[in-house]
Amino acid sequence: MLSSPQPRTIFRRQAKFGEPVPREYPVASRKVRGGGVLRMRVGKQVGLCATLVGVGAIALVLRSEVGREVSWALVTTAEAAPQTPAVAPPIPAAGPLAEPKSLTQVGVPVAATRAAAPADNPQTPEKIALGEKLFFDGRLSVDGTVACSTCHDPAQAFTDGRPVSIGVKGRVGQRNAPTILNALYNKTQFWDGRAKTLEDQAAFPIANPSEMGQPSLDAAVAQIAALPEYLQAFRGVFGRPPNGTDLVRAIASYERTQFSFDSPFDHFIAGDKSAISESAKRGWELFKTRARCNKCHALTEQTRDTTYFTDNDFHNIGIGTIRHNVVALACKAEQLINSGNAVAIDRAAIETNMSALGRFLITKKDADIASFKTPDLRNVLITAPYFHDGSQEALWDVMDHYNKGDGIHNPYLDEDIQPLALSEPEIDDVVAFLATLTSSQYAERGVKELARQREISRTNRSQRDTARAFGPKPVQPKPSRTCNTALPEAAPKKSVR
Numbered sequence: 001m002l003s004s005p006q007p008r009t010i011f012r013r014q015a016k017f018g019e020p021v022p023r024e025y026p027v028a029s030r031k032v033r034g035g036g037v038l039r040m041r042v043g044k045q046v047g048l049c050a051t052l053v054g055v056g057a058i059a060l061v062l063r064s065e066v067g068r069e070v071s072w073a074l075v076t077t078a079e080a081a082p083q084t085p086a087v088a089p090p091i092p093a094a095g096p097l098a099e100p101k102s103l104t105q106v107g108v109p110v111a112a113t114r115a116a117a118p119a120d121n122p123q124t125p126e127k128i129a130l131g132e133k134l135f136f137d138g139r140l141s142v143d144g145t146v147a148c149s150t151c152h153d154p155a156q157a158f159t160d161g162r163p164v165s166i167g168v169k170g171r172v173g174q175r176n177a178p179t180i181l182n183a184l185y186n187k188t189q190f191w192d193g194r195a196k197t198l199e200d201q202a203a204f205p206i207a208n209p210s211e212m213g214q215p216s217l218d219a220a221v222a223q224i225a226a227l228p229e230y231l232q233a234f235r236g237v238f239g240r241p242p243n244g245t246d247l248v249r250a251i252a253s254y255e256r257t258q259f260s261f262d263s264p265f266d267h268f269i270a271g272d273k274s275a276i277s278e279s280a281k282r283g284w285e286l287f288k289t290r291a292r293c294n295k296c297h298a299l300t301e302q303t304r305d306t307t308y309f310t311d312n313d314f315h316n317i318g319i320g321t322i323r324h325n326v327v328a329l330a331c332k333a334e335q336l337i338n339s340g341n342a343v344a345i346d347r348a349a350i351e352t353n354m355s356a357l358g359r360f361l362i363t364k365k366d367a368d369i370a371s372f373k374t375p376d377l378r379n380v381l382i383t384a385p386y387f388h389d390g391s392q393e394a395l396w397d398v399m400d401h402y403n404k405g406d407g408i409h410n411p412y413l414d415e416d417i418q419p420l421a422l423s424e425p426e427i428d429d430v431v432a433f434l435a436t437l438t439s440s441q442y443a444e445r446g447v448k449e450l451a452r453q454r455e456i457s458r459t460n461r462s463q464r465d466t467a468r469a470f471g472p473k474p475v476q477p478k479p480s481r482t483c484n485t486a487l488p489e490a491a492p493k494k495s496v497r
Helices: 109-114 125-135 200-206 217-225 228-238 244-255 266-269 278-288 327-334 342-351 353-357 395-403 424-437 440-459
Strands: 010-017 028-033 036-043 047-053 057-065 071-077
Touching: 125 228, 125 244, 200 217, 200 244, 217 228, 217 244, 228 244, 244 327, 266 278, 327 353, 342 353, 395 424, 395 440, 424 440
Parallel strands: none
Antiparallel strands: 010 071, 028 036, 036 047, 057 071
């Protein structure tokens, strides 16, 4: 089940054999967590027939009664997201791009990088090597098909290039895979900040049914502890057999070696004024001023961050708010998700439509509804698609979204979102600047990706709305949320024969 809260009944009624299911209960075919499908059909003479395929967050309860009647109820603990099974890609192999990075890169914050390792998990070459081996090993997953690198491929700047990630058995999640690059500097991990450290973060995907699929972290440990190579490696690094704490410490140690700088912009800041184009220079100025990117990505107008490009905060930027009806989802989350239950939050974020609630799943504060963490912009060009749901394909789409001040009907929209009135050449300049944040090891990939996205932008600009971009900021509706604490049972209707 999804979490510890008690299941709740969505509808219940008495039905005689031969009576069709009334229209107010239109459940014909429904996806359930784990890839199962709930199917219900009523035959002329057969009465009510139900089949449950797979095990998930939804269960159908049938109870026969004397008098040829059936009591039936649909019981659920969460709204499972519609899902079409996909095929997970082959596990990427470790290569040159997976190697620990050098502190000699231009732009590296050396002191912060060295201070990133916690006192109880100091970096050692042996621990880092063990962590790298685990990172690329599919044997951590329940069926051997998914590794950490499946969603965090070094060749794709430690992302997977998909809108949302694919786990074991082709299960599709709800979130875009953020890059591991520079994650060591994050104050929290994941789009909603539900993990505070890389050690915490490393444990969640292993035991998530839609990711690596193990029933628990201990189950993954037992799987690798049976392998002599790991038994020897853990004893050599930690002086004891494999265990969950040491496993995530090793993975986190490897992830802390993945810091990525040495971009054209870093050389520009270091004094090489020819390192970036004139268009990119104009884009940098717009970034700090009229484009308002600095509101989240460069601290303040007075303090211009040229290192991390994130405020490590959470913002509602108008993505998916209306499409997902986040007010209704927030009411549901309050009833079903215990904010103190980290496993329940993780599964809701990855497996259900409540993923759209973002930070609210953790804090239960209305101000956090549909708020997501500000990502670091380094290597942003080569980590498409964009936003927490991977809904935008190109940086031009991202700029169009912000340019029109998207979120007209969103009462929780961040106060800094407003129409920007940027012209097409100015949008091109900001994109040119963002491209200069690509690290040297990905320079060739960056050139190809910029060309690909530019070509897309010439024929497909679904987010562009010039009238709104150059119009006044619309009046936002005031936040107002009222939840029914109990769902009323549907009143039975007389059947039509």
